[in-house]
Amino acid sequence: MRINRVVLIGAGNLATNLGHALFRANISIVQVFSRTRQSAKQLANALHTSYTVNLNEVVNDADLYIVSIKDDALIERVSEIGAIRSDGLFVHTAGSVPSHIWQGTVARYGVFYPMQTFSKERIVDFENLPLFLEASDSTVLASLKELAKCLSHQVYEADSLQRKYLHLSAVFACNFANHMYAISAELLEKHHLPFQVMLPLIDETARKVHALSPREAQTGPAVRYDKEIIAMQEDLLKDDVELKELYTRLSQRIHKH
Amino acid sequence: MRINRVVLIGAGNLATNLGHALFRANISIVQVFSRTRQSAKQLANALHTSYTVNLNEVVNDADLYIVSIKDDALIERVSEIGAIRSDGLFVHTAGSVPSHIWQGTVARYGVFYPMQTFSKERIVDFENLPLFLEASDSTVLASLKELAKCLSHQVYEADSLQRKYLHLSAVFACNFANHMYAISAELLEKHHLPFQVMLPLIDETARKVHALSPREAQTGPAVRYDKEIIAMQEDLLKDDVELKELYTRLSQRIHKH
Numbered sequence: 001m002r003i004n005r006v007v008l009i010g011a012g013n014l015a016t017n018l019g020h021a022l023f024r025a026n027i028s029i030v031q032v033f034s035r036t037r038q039s040a041k042q043l044a045n046a047l048h049t050s051y052t053v054n055l056n057e058v059v060n061d062a063d064l065y066i067v068s069i070k071d072d073a074l075i076e077r078v079s080e081i082g083a084i085r086s087d088g089l090f091v092h093t094a095g096s097v098p099s100h101i102w103q104g105t106v107a108r109y110g111v112f113y114p115m116q117t118f119s120k121e122r123i124v125d126f127e128n129l130p131l132f133l134e135a136s137d138s139t140v141l142a143s144l145k146e147l148a149k150c151l152s153h154q155v156y157e158a159d160s161l162q163r164k165y166l167h168l169s170a171v172f173a174c175n176f177a178n179h180m181y182a183i184s185a186e187l188l189e190k191h192h193l194p195f196q197v198m199l200p201l202i203d204e205t206a207r208k209v210h211a212l213s214p215r216e217a218q219t220g221p222a223v224r225y226d227k228e229i230i231a232m233q234e235d236l237l238k239d240d241v242e243l244k245e246l247y248t249r250l251s252q253r254i255h256k257h
Numbered sequence: 258m259r260i261n262r263v264v265l266i267g268a269g270n271l272a273t274n275l276g277h278a279l280f281r282a283n284i285s286i287v288q289v290f291s292r293t294r295q296s297a298k299q300l301a302n303a304l305h306t307s308y309t310v311n312l313n314e315v316v317n318d319a320d321l322y323i324v325s326i327k328d329d330a331l332i333e334r335v336s337e338i339g340a341i342r343s344d345g346l347f348v349h350t351a352g353s354v355p356s357h358i359w360q361g362t363v364a365r366y367g368v369f370y371p372m373q374t375f376s377k378e379r380i381v382d383f384e385n386l387p388l389f390l391e392a393s394d395s396t397v398l399a400s401l402k403e404l405a406k407c408l409s410h411q412v413y414e415a416d417s418l419q420r421k422y423l424h425l426s427a428v429f430a431c432n433f434a435n436h437m438y439a440i441s442a443e444l445l446e447k448h449h450l451p452f453q454v455m456l457p458l459i460d461e462t463a464r465k466v467h468a469l470s471p472r473e474a475q476t477g478p479a480v481r482y483d484k485e486i487i488a489m490q491e492d493l494l495k496d497d498v499e500l501k502e503l504y505t506r507l508s509q510r511i512h513k514h
Contacts, residue, residue: 009309013476096486097477114492115454117462117476123467124461130454156454159259165448168490173441173455174462175477177434182471182514184430191422197372197387197413198430199467204381205431206463210456212378214439219270219374220432221353226328229353233425246506250433253499257439 001139003063003147005088007031009081010068011039013118014093016046016070021126023047025150037048050133060085064147066112075101082106089140095167097098098160099134107240110135110144114152126151133164183243215257216230222254258396260320260346260404261391264288266338267325268296271350271374273303275325280304282407290315297444322370325350327397332358339363346397352424355417356391366391367401370420371409374431380393383408389415389423440500472514479511 006027008015022029023046032051034040044051052058058065067081069072071094082090082105090092090102091112102109111134114123131148133155135141141157150157157167181202185195208217221229230251237244263284265272268291270282279286280303289344290296290309301308309315315322324331324338328351339347339362347359349370359366369411373381390412392398405412415423438459441450465474478486487508494501 022356038327055452069488070481071478075485079499082329082427094486096489106288106367116458117474119465119469119476120476121473122465128457130457162450164493165444166450166454168493169441169444169450169455169459169488170314170458171436171477171479171504172444174458175475175479175511176438177459177468178462178471178475179507179511179514180434181431181439181466182475184426185471187422187426187429191419193419193426195466195470197411200385200387200411201373201427201431202434202463202466204437206459208374208376209435209438209452209459211378213452214435214442216378217374217376218432218435218439219376220428221325221328222428222432224327224486228332229328231420234351236421236425242510246510247428249435249503249506253434254436257436 001063001143003143004028005030005062006064007033007062007084008043008066008068009058010066011036011043011051012068012070014114015059015066015068015114016043016120016121017068017076017118017124017126018093018114019043019047020123021151024140026056028149031064032189035176048240055084058084060088063089064143065090068094070095078102079105083235089143091144095132095163095170098164100160108136108140110140111160111163112144113158113166115166117178127160128152128154130154130156132156132163133162134159202253218254218257220254222251225255258320258400260400261285262287263321263323264290264319264341265322265325266290267298267313267322267323268293268300268308269325270329270377271371272323272325273300273377274373274375274381275350275371276300276304277380278408284404284407287319288316312337312341317345319346320346321400322347323350324348328354336362346400348401352389352420352427355421357417359393365393365397367397368399368403368417368420370423372423372427373440374435385409385414387409387411389420391416391420393436403471409507427487444498453456475511475512475514476512479508 028046029049032044037053040051078101089108090106090112099111105138115130131152133144286304286306289301294310296392297308332448335358347367348367356368370389372387388409
């Protein structure tokens with residue numbers, strides 16, 4: 001079955017980016033649902049479609065319902081969402097939520113997990129974005145694959161356990177790496193230095209692991225084990241005990257590796 | 258004074274990359290010194306110049322001696338190195354070593370700090386690389402600036418204290434961010450998933466902070482405070498107590514911020 005008519009359940013960062021990607025691939029987005037009127041309206045407007053804030057007003061004739069809401073909310077509200085159309089096809093987009101949450105609620109379901117960092121303020125290109133699919137049966141899988149390939153060149157299958165580890169790995173490579181940028185930005189700000197100067201370094205750090213493994217790419221005082229520099233940098237952080245401890249811990253880990 | 262003849266003291270990651278940048282800018286590198294014969298030879302060959310492994314064989318008629326050795330070694334051996342030519346111009350390239358280490362050894366000195374992650378296996382472009390300069394006097398500063406501008410469009414002055422904070426910030430934005438990639442790579446490897454799939458995410462995470470501040474760019478379970486997902490991910494790490502603790506600590510930091 002070819003998927004033509006899609007409903008977006010959720011209007012957050014991921015739904016917004018996926019919505020734009022579907023729109024650009026000429027997939028018809030027939031409706032946007034969000035409990036937050038402003039989000040629903042904003043995304044629906046951007047995608048030239050309608051919206052609702054009531055789950056019981058969601059249309060029941062779509063080919064696919066893409067559910068992109070907070071993971072906790074997804075687990076809680078799955079049966080309520082599935083009730084929109086018990087013979088409908090439902091997918092969620094969460095890395096760490098297993099596909100079996102749909103079991104007993106709907107017969108045809110799956111997961112459509114785009115592994116990327118999404119913000120509403122920045123619409124990303126899906127072309128080279130890895131999409132991980134899981135499906136309740138081979139017919140559903142074929143439909144999801146066809147749709148996914150309209151969006152990206154990198155379409156993979158992954159079961160719920162693999163996806164859990166993908167998501168956990170992504171938390172380190174993206175969320176925690178970004179937090180390192182945030183700490184860097186804070187330190188610079190505190191000492192009246194512009195974060196801008198850090199960008200060539202951040203870019204090269206990311207580019208480097210295309211060619212070398214992260215272990216080979218590692219540089220800095222910790223891997224060289226420059227003890228005096230490490231002690232001096234710990235001293236610079238002495239007013240922020242928690243941050244100092246984090247510095248020590250990460251330096252030790254890098255040295256041990 | 259225009260700098261034409263340069264000696265490189267050290268043949269490690271930074272010296273190798275800086276050597277290539279100077280070579281491409283048609284600066285004459287008259288000699289390479291390293292205590293490790295293989296490193297000295299390898300870099301000298303690449304730069305079509307000669308090398309020595311004895312400090313007392315270093316030529317005493319160069320315009321500039323660029324000292325790029327391990328920070329601890331630099332502090333220890335500064336007077337020995339300065340003795341090459343007491344009226345010579347010496348710079349070191351270390352972010353965290355103050356310029357005053359040269360005081361009492363040589364009269365003309367400075368710091369030439371390229372803020373980047375360098376590996377021998379990967380020669381980087383200096384064009385957009387921030388170079389931070391410090392000098393013993395304005396004549397030296399002018400000479401270093403002229404040289405620096407042959408290599409990069411981003412030439413700044415920074416005193417030793419500012420440079421310390423730049424280096425500390427760089428440790429977070431680069432060394433620690435790369436360690437997050439390394440943890441990600443390890444987790445993926447353990448579960449037979451290719452690190453390759455993480456690259457689009459790593460790239461976007463880096464690109465994103467060109468447009469949004471790291472705080473605005475933050476995504477993931479910690480910032481959303483998806484408690485069930487955080488607990489589940491902690492559980493995935495339960496066999497590695499240290500890594501689990503790191504996960505918890507970073508998630509809490511992100512949530513608090």
